Amino acid sequence: MSNITIHKTTAPKAKPDQSKLGFGKIFSDHMFLMDYTAGKGWHDARIVPYGPISLDPSAMVFHYAQEIFEGLKAYRRADGGIQLFRPWANIQRMKNSCERLCIPVLDDDLYLEALTELVKLDADWIPTEPDTSLYIRPFIIATEPHVGVHASSSYIFCIITSPVGAYYAEGLNPVKIYVESRDVRAVKGGMGYAKTGGNYAASLRAGEIAGQKGYSQVLWLDGAERKYIEEVGSMNVFFKIDGEVVTPPLAGSILPGVTRDSCIKILESWGYTVSQRPLSAEELFDAAAAGKLEEAWGSGTAAVISPIGQIAWGDKQETVCGGKIGEVTQKLYDYLTGIQWGRIEDPFGWIYKIS
Numbered sequence: 001m002s003n004i005t006i007h008k009t010t011a012p013k014a015k016p017d018q019s020k021l022g023f024g025k026i027f028s029d030h031m032f033l034m035d036y037t038a039g040k041g042w043h044d045a046r047i048v049p050y051g052p053i054s055l056d057p058s059a060m061v062f063h064y065a066q067e068i069f070e071g072l073k074a075y076r077r078a079d080g081g082i083q084l085f086r087p088w089a090n091i092q093r094m095k096n097s098c099e100r101l102c103i104p105v106l107d108d109d110l111y112l113e114a115l116t117e118l119v120k121l122d123a124d125w126i127p128t129e130p131d132t133s134l135y136i137r138p139f140i141i142a143t144e145p146h147v148g149v150h151a152s153s154s155y156i157f158c159i160i161t162s163p164v165g166a167y168y169a170e171g172l173n174p175v176k177i178y179v180e181s182r183d184v185r186a187v188k189g190g191m192g193y194a195k196t197g198g199n200y201a202a203s204l205r206a207g208e209i210a211g212q213k214g215y216s217q218v219l220w221l222d223g224a225e226r227k228y229i230e231e232v233g234s235m236n237v238f239f240k241i242d243g244e245v246v247t248p249p250l251a252g253s254i255l256p257g258v259t260r261d262s263c264i265k266i267l268e269s270w271g272y273t274v275s276q277r278p279l280s281a282e283e284l285f286d287a288a289a290a291g292k293l294e295e296a297w298g299s300g301t302a303a304v305i306s307p308i309g310q311i312a313w314g315d316k317q318e319t320v321c322g323g324k325i326g327e328v329t330q331k332l333y334d335y336l337t338g339i340q341w342g343r344i345e346d347p348f349g350w351i352y353k354i355s
């Protein structure tokens with residue numbers, strides 16, 4: 001017996017052209033909602049037609065950014081079935097984000113049921129073309145109408161879904177990035193490990209300037225010493241240096257990506273050593289200058305694997321792997337997307353079949 005009430009739309013929208021999906025611009029017919037009020041806890045789990053949410057202008061999310069989110073995808077297999085990739089990891093990570101931002105945690109089973117029921121109801125919105133999927137965006141916002149700084153006494157948990165194409169319309173092309181020296185996105189003790197809008201707000205200025213200069217992402221340095229590489233844009237980052245795969249350690253300011261963790265486990269299953277260790281920009285550029293930087297890529301749910309073809313730091317410029325996608329990068333992309341879309345068997349127990 002489900003704890004979720006369902007109100008179906010009476011005005012289903014026309015489905016989009018699958019060749020023009022883009023990313024995050026089109027939304028399906030329904031959304032999941034649940035309310036929290038102090039004393040009552042989380043209640044009224046429901047699926048309703050997709051549409052605006054009405055909030056008091058003094059709702060605390062508008063003023064103090066008490067907000068968290070998640071991102072995962074539903075994939076359509078060739079046999080027509082539907083599956084999620086490691087939803088348990090997103091559920092657990094959202095709990096950690098809740099804890100950091102003083103938001104009451106959700107019940108794991110109800111969360112998974114909400115994802116499942118919403119995706120099932122809007123199953124026709126999961127596109128079928130290669131590399132397409134249904135992006136799922138759960139989020140929680142503070143709704144108490146109060147201009148005053150404290151943890152809100154009321155919240156809305158909402159899940160919306162969006163049919164998406166490949167993140168980069170041009171395909172798996174290596175991107176140009178540069179080391180950001182002025183702004184930082186997070187610091188130890190801050191909210192870097194939580195998936196919260198505030199970290200993104202802090203990242204916008206550098207991202208805008210990078211775009212104007214012709215770069216697609218920035219390489220973030222740590223906030224304390226401005227020395228060590230942390231992430232690339234809103235992705236985790238990997239480098240293959242002289243045979244060693246290196247990724248920055250999860251020490252508080254870095255978002256623990258599900259894709260990052262999956263890359264590490266896959267690489268280890270292939271016999272690679274993955275070092276989760278601090279890597280300074282200096283070490284990176286010295287390795288590149290010595291011809292030892294063999295591959296570099298970003299990892300995240302949206303783009304999956306994003307090869308890096310060029311890196312810049314001040315007046316230093318280096319090309320990675322001749323500006324082409326590296327062998328390990330390509331192999332990882334093929335294997336990971338193979339598991340996600342059900343083209344190859346999943347030896348890790350990562351797939352959750354909805355149908």
Ligand SMILES: *Cc1c(COP(=O)(O)O)cnc(C)c1O
Nearest residue numbers: 234235236255257258259300301
């Ligand atoms: C979501 C996110 C990532 C990637 O996490 P995945 O679980 O792999 O999608 C990396 N960095 C930041 C800042 C993020 O918000």
